Amino acid sequence: MTISRILRHPSFLIGALITxxxxxxxxxxxxxxxxxxxxxxxxxxxxxPSGINxxxxxxxxxxxxxxxxVGAQNSLSVGAVAVGIGMAIGVPIGLIAALKRxxxxxxxxxxxxxVFAFPAILSALLITAWLGPGAVNAILAIAIFNVAVFARVxxxxxxxxxxxxxxRAALAMGRGPLSTLLVHxxxxxxxxxxxxxxxxxxTAILAEAALSYLGLGVQPPNPSWGRMLADAQNHMFNRPWxxxxxxxxxxxxxxxxxxxxxxxxxxxxxxxxxxxxD
Amino acid sequence: MIGFLARRxxxxxxxxxxxxxxxxxxxxxxxxxxxxxxxxTEAQEDTLAALRREMGLDRPVLERYLGWIGGLLVLDFxxxxxxxxxxxxxxxxxxQVTAPLAGLAMLMSVVIAVPLGIFAARNHQRVGxxxxxxxxxxxxxxxxxxxxxxxxxxxxxWLGWFQAGGFTPWRxxxxxxxxxxxxxxxxxxxxxxxILARVTRAAVLDTLREDWVRTARAKGVSENGILYGHVxxxxxxxxxxxxxxxxxxxxxxxxVIENVFYLPGIGRLVYQGVTQRDVVVVxxxxxxxxxxxxxxxxxxxxxxxxxxxxxxxxx
Numbered sequence: 001m002t003i004s005r006i007l008r009h010p011s012f013l014i015g016a017l018i019t020x021x022x023x024x025x026x027x028x029x030x031x032x033x034x035x036x037x038x039x040x041x042x043x044x045x046x047x048x049p050s051g052i053n054x055x056x057x058x059x060x061x062x063x064x065x066x067x068x069x070v071g072a073q074n075s076l077s078v079g080a081v082a083v084g085i086g087m088a089i090g091v092p093i094g095l096i097a098a099l100k101r102x103x104x105x106x107x108x109x110x111x112x113x114x115v116f117a118f119p120a121i122l123s124a125l126l127i128t129a130w131l132g133p134g135a136v137n138a139i140l141a142i143a144i145f146n147v148a149v150f151a152r153v154x155x156x157x158x159x160x161x162x163x164x165x166x167x168r169a170a171l172a173m174g175r176g177p178l179s180t181l182l183v184h185x186x187x188x189x190x191x192x193x194x195x196x197x198x199x200x201x202x203t204a205i206l207a208e209a210a211l212s213y214l215g216l217g218v219q220p221p222n223p224s225w226g227r228m229l230a231d232a233q234n235h236m237f238n239r240p241w242x243x244x245x246x247x248x249x250x251x252x253x254x255x256x257x258x259x260x261x262x263x264x265x266x267x268x269x270x271x272x273x274x275x276x277x278d
Numbered sequence: 279m280i281g282f283l284a285r286r287x288x289x290x291x292x293x294x295x296x297x298x299x300x301x302x303x304x305x306x307x308x309x310x311x312x313x314x315x316x317x318x319t320e321a322q323e324d325t326l327a328a329l330r331r332e333m334g335l336d337r338p339v340l341e342r343y344l345g346w347i348g349g350l351l352v353l354d355f356x357x358x359x360x361x362x363x364x365x366x367x368x369x370x371x372x373x374q375v376t377a378p379l380a381g382l383a384m385l386m387s388v389v390i391a392v393p394l395g396i397f398a399a400r401n402h403q404r405v406g407x408x409x410x411x412x413x414x415x416x417x418x419x420x421x422x423x424x425x426x427x428x429x430x431x432x433x434x435x436w437l438g439w440f441q442a443g444g445f446t447p448w449r450x451x452x453x454x455x456x457x458x459x460x461x462x463x464x465x466x467x468x469x470x471x472x473i474l475a476r477v478t479r480a481a482v483l484d485t486l487r488e489d490w491v492r493t494a495r496a497k498g499v500s501e502n503g504i505l506y507g508h509v510x511x512x513x514x515x516x517x518x519x520x521x522x523x524x525x526x527x528x529x530x531x532x533x534v535i536e537n538v539f540y541l542p543g544i545g546r547l548v549y550q551g552v553t554q555r556d557v558v559v560v561x562x563x564x565x566x567x568x569x570x571x572x573x574x575x576x577x578x579x580x581x582x583x584x585x586x587x588x589x590x591x592x593x
Binding site: 114121126128129213216229232240243247252255258259 | 428
C-alpha cells in the first residue's frame with residue numbers, strides 16, 4: 001500500500017480528515033473550551049451565534065460550542081470503551097470457536113443469536129430497568145452487542161484463514177494451536193477487524209446518542225450530543241437552531257468514521273472493491 | 279429443505295427460551311427484590327409485603343419463572359403495576375401504532391431505495407451513481423431521531439402541514455391516524471433506505487456481470503428487457519434478505535422514534551415501563567420485541583430458502 005494510493009483515495013482522505021478533526025476537538029476540550037461547559041448564565045440564555053458564543057447559548061445560557069467540544073469527548077469515549085470491550089472479549093471467543101469447532105462453536109453461535117435477539121436499545125432499556133440510567137450502563141449495553149458482533153466476524157474470517165495451506169502446514173509441523181492463532185491467524189484477520197472496529201465505532205456513537213436522547217446514557221450536567229437534542233426539542237418552536245448543531249455533530253462524526261472504514265476496506269483489500277463494483 | 283427449516287426452528291426456540299431466562303434473571307432475580315425496585319427505597323413495609331404477594335414473590339424462583347412462561351403461552355401477561363390493567367390489553371392497544379409505523383417505514387424505504395439502487399447501477403461510475411452513493415453515506419450517518427426532529431421543524435413548525443407529535447386513534451379518524459404516522463415513518467425509513475439502496479445497486483451490478491446476461495445481450499434482447507425481464511428478479515434475492523433484517527432494525531428504531539413523536543406505541547410503553555419501574559410491563563414487552571426480531575429473522579430464512587434453492591446445499 002503506497003502513500004500515493006492512499007492519497008488518491010477520496011473517501012479515505014475525507015473520512016480521516018473528519019475523524020482527526022473530531023479527535024483534536026475532543027482532545028483540546030481537556031485543556032481549553034471557550035467557556036466552562038457546565039457554566040449556567042441565565043442572563044445569557046438563548047443567545048444566537050455571535051463572536052462571543054460561536055454557536056449561541058442554550059436555555060441555561062450555557063455555551064453550545066463548549067458543550068459540543070466536551071460532548072465529543074463523551075461520545076468518543078463511550079464508543080471507544082464499548083468497542084474496546086467488544087473486541088477484547090469477542091475476538092478471542094471468535095478465534096477459539098473457529099479453531100475448536102464442535103460444541104464450543106455451537107455455544108458461541110447460540111450466544112450471538114441470543115445477543116442479536118436484543119437490539120442495543122432494547123438491552124439498554126433492560127439494563128437500565130435493573131441498574132438505573134447512566135453512561136456506564138449505556139457502555140455495557142453497547143459492549144455486549146459488540147462482543148457478539150466481533151465474535152461472529154472474527155470466527156468467519158478466522159475459519160477462512162484456518163483452511164489455507166500455510167496454516168494447515170504450520171499445524172502439521174507441530175506448531176501449537178494457540179501459537180498458530182497468534183502468529184498466523186490473527187495477523188491475517190487484523191485488517192477485517194480494524195475495518196469492523198471503525199464501523200462499530202460509528203454505530204456505537206449513534207447508539208450512545210440515541211440512549212442519551214432518551215435520558216438513559218450520559219447524565220446531566222455532563223454534556224452529551226444526544227441529551228442536547230432532547231433539550232433542544234423542548235424549545236424547538238422558538239429556537240430551532242438549537243436542534244441543528246448537535247445533530248450535525250453526530251452525523252458528521254459518523255459519516256467520517258464510515259468513510260474511513262470504507263476507505264480502509266478498499267485499501268486493505270482491493271479485490272473487495274472490484275467485487276462491490278465501486 | 280425440511281431438515282434445514284427444522285434445524286432453524288429449533289435454534290429459534292432455543293434462542294427464545296434463553297432470552298426469556300435472561301429477561302427474567304435481569305428483572306426478577308438479580309435486583310434481589312423486584313417489589314422494592316418497583317416501589318423505590320422509601321416504600322412502607324406493609325405496601326411492599328402486599329405487592330410481593332401480588333407479584334407472587336413469596337414463591338420459589340423456578341416456580342415463578344415457569345408460571346410466567348405458562349401465562350405467556352395462554353396470552354396472560356399479568357397486570358401492569360402502573361396502569362392496573364392486563365399487559366396483554368396494553369400491548370394489543372399499542373401494537374396498532376407500532377406495527378403500521380414499522381410497516382409504513384418498510385414500504386417507504388423500499389419505494390425510495392429500489393429505484394435509486396437500479397438508477398445507480400445503470401449509471402455505474404457516472405454522476406448519478408456517485409449522487410446515490412453520496413445520499414446513502416449521508417443517510418446512514420444521520421441519526422433517525424435527529425432526522426425526526428428536523429422533519430418536525432420543517433413540516434410541522436414552519437410549513438404546518440403535519441402535527442408535531444401525538445396520534446389520532448384509528449377508530450376516530452383513519453386518515454388522521456395515517457397522517458400522524460407519516461413523518462415518524464419517514465424518519466425511520468431514511469437510514470434503512472440508504473442501506474437498501476446500496477444493497478440493490480450492488481446486487482444489480484453483480485447480476486449484470488453474469489454470463490447469461492451476456493448471452494441475452496448477444497441474442498439482441500434490449501437493455502430494458504434484460505434489466506426488468508431478467509436481472510431484477512435475480513437481483514431482488516439479496517434485497518429481500520436485507521429487507522427482512524431491516525424490519526428488525528425498524529422495530530428497534532421505533533423504540534426511539536415513538537419517543538420523538540410522542541406516539542403511544544410499544545416503544546413508548548416499554549420506555550415508560552422502565553422510567554416508572556413497572557417490572558411486569560418491561561419483562562413482557564422486552565421479551566415480546568425480542569421474539570418479534572427472532573421471528574422475522576426466521577421468516578426471512580424461510581423465504582430465502584424458498585426463493586433461492588442454492589444455500590440449502592450449504593446448510
